[in-house]
């Protein structure tokens with residue numbers, strides 16, 4: 001049941017399938033599936049992730065030492081078994097029994113303790129490594145512009161942060177411990193067999209080339225099948241995530257059947273990928289078993305011949321067979337590692353793809369802190385085109401918003417109003433011109449200090465699944481309950497929050513779905529009030545609210561805007577505050593040659609809103 005694989009870093013033996021792998025009915029390695037990320041070698045996987053084991057390596061070393069100790073105890077125990085067979089059973093001399101019997105018991109106790117300790121420290125190291133890996137990839141994701149996640153399927157990203165990372169740990173962390181200890185066991189058991197009868201052991205080793213041939217047939221296919229399984233797992237998770245997150249839409253549009261079919265389709269892709277793996281594992285086991293059986297028959301035949309000729313004792317043959325019986329599972333263990341290595345290789349492609357993605361915006365080497373600014377914003381001839389797009393979204397946009405001033409941006413859908421907010425937060429840098437905060441180019445400021453100065457209220461209210469209180473304090477986690485309540489009162493949250501079953505500690509549900517649209521919006525306003533930044537960006541704050549709710553929101557919004565530089569993005573000029581300046585971002589007029597767009601600052605008097 002063993003099979004040697006030539007891997008970039010040495011020779012590893014593949015054998016029996018992992019127990020969890022299901023039997024197969026057919027092989028379809030050419031299953032049409034999602035695009036696979038480019039292949040990386042195992043060497044590259046180690047180069048990328050081995051540094052993350054810093055601080056944990058002693059745990060892995062301890063795991064190896066304990067496991068090796070347990071294997072040595074087993075070698076010694078089998079030696080005692082041979083001794084008992086020859087000196088007690090064959091001679092019927094019971095006096096020779098007790099010392100080896102108690103020694104055997106002692107060895108079993110030490111082996112048990114060592115193997116427990118080894119498994120424990122290895123698991124501890126592995127789990128901590130997993131934590132470090134996940135933190136690192138997630139932290140890197142956070143440095144990328146939000147568009148990175150928005151352009152990808154959430155479920156697939158989540159699969160990379162969970163399953164793929166786990167597969168990497170099983171190779172680089174606990175997998176490496178297992179590889180070393182299993183290789184050591186192979187050496188011990190094979191060495192002990194050689195010690196008893198080197199010629200007999202050599203005969204059993206003569207069939208190794210047969211394993212090599214079988215391995216060559218399987219290795220590459222294992223890798224491809226694992227890569228397809230990883231990719232289709234991500235696709236299936238995406239459908240699940242989207243279906244559950246959009247459940248109200250699915251049910252309202254009677255699309256339950258369609259969503260179930262979509263999941264079924266992706267599930268079938270996953271099934272095919274798994275079956276390809278199971279087919280390989282299932283086929284490979286019997287192929288190796290045939291070779292192994294040939295080995296055993298040869299040993300028994302030669303052993304019987306040697307015993308008859310008086311050159312081998314029965315105890316010697318039994319001990320020899322026992323070493324081989326332990327050697328094969330050890331070799332199988334190495335084989336399982338080759339499967340794990342295949343999966344980890346596939347997973348690491350996908351994780352490395354994230355880690356190699358560079359943030360479009362970084363802090364300049366000499367970037368300074370913005371401190372607490374007065375809130376003066378100036379766009380100076382700003383032009384911007386999204387990466388990968390040929391059409392400019394903003395062209396030569398210039399305006400100044402003085403501290404405390406409200407500037408309204410309006411214009412057709414797609415004119416670039418929200419893009420303006422993304423530039424102000426430095427999710428992107430403009431291709432032309434510059435944006436200044438208190439006369440300092442945003443590119444000369446650290447992003448963290450810049451964002452401390454700007455609060456944005458998004459078009460779609462973004463809430464976390466924590467409590468009302470957690471959501472208000474999101475931008476200022478150190479805020480006291482008094483400060484939270486004051487912000488809640490100003491935003492009109494206090495009234496409904498105190499009516500909730502657990503008051504401020506009531507969970508708001510996934511994305512705040514247990515609250516109404518107006519309540520969610522007021523909660524976001526309270527969050528912004530508590531954050532108290534000098535610049536405020538309101539991106540369609542009335543979206544989705546009916547007229548009455550919109551009017552109710554106006555009071556809290558006014559309190560929020562008071563004293564802050566406010567960029568108010570809206571289609572709805574009915575709610576524009578008095579005295580506000582209005583800038584209309586215009587749609588390109590000639591759609592056949594739309595490379596440029598005019599941005600007009602309208603000198604017409606601002607529209608007055610008359611909220612009651």
Ligand SMILES: Nc1ncnc2c1ncn2[C@@H]1O[C@H](COP(=O)(O)OP(=O)(O)OP(=O)(O)O)[C@@H](O)[C@H]1O
Nearest residue numbers: 147386387389393412413414415416417418419420
């Ligand atoms: N991440 C992105 N990558 C590429 N293009 C984008 C991206 N985000 C927006 N766009 C494009 O940029 C243009 C401006 O988008 P933006 O969201 O700024 O418009 P808007 O004026 O806020 O529209 P609306 O009023 O409908 O919210 C649109 O054509 C949009 O398709």
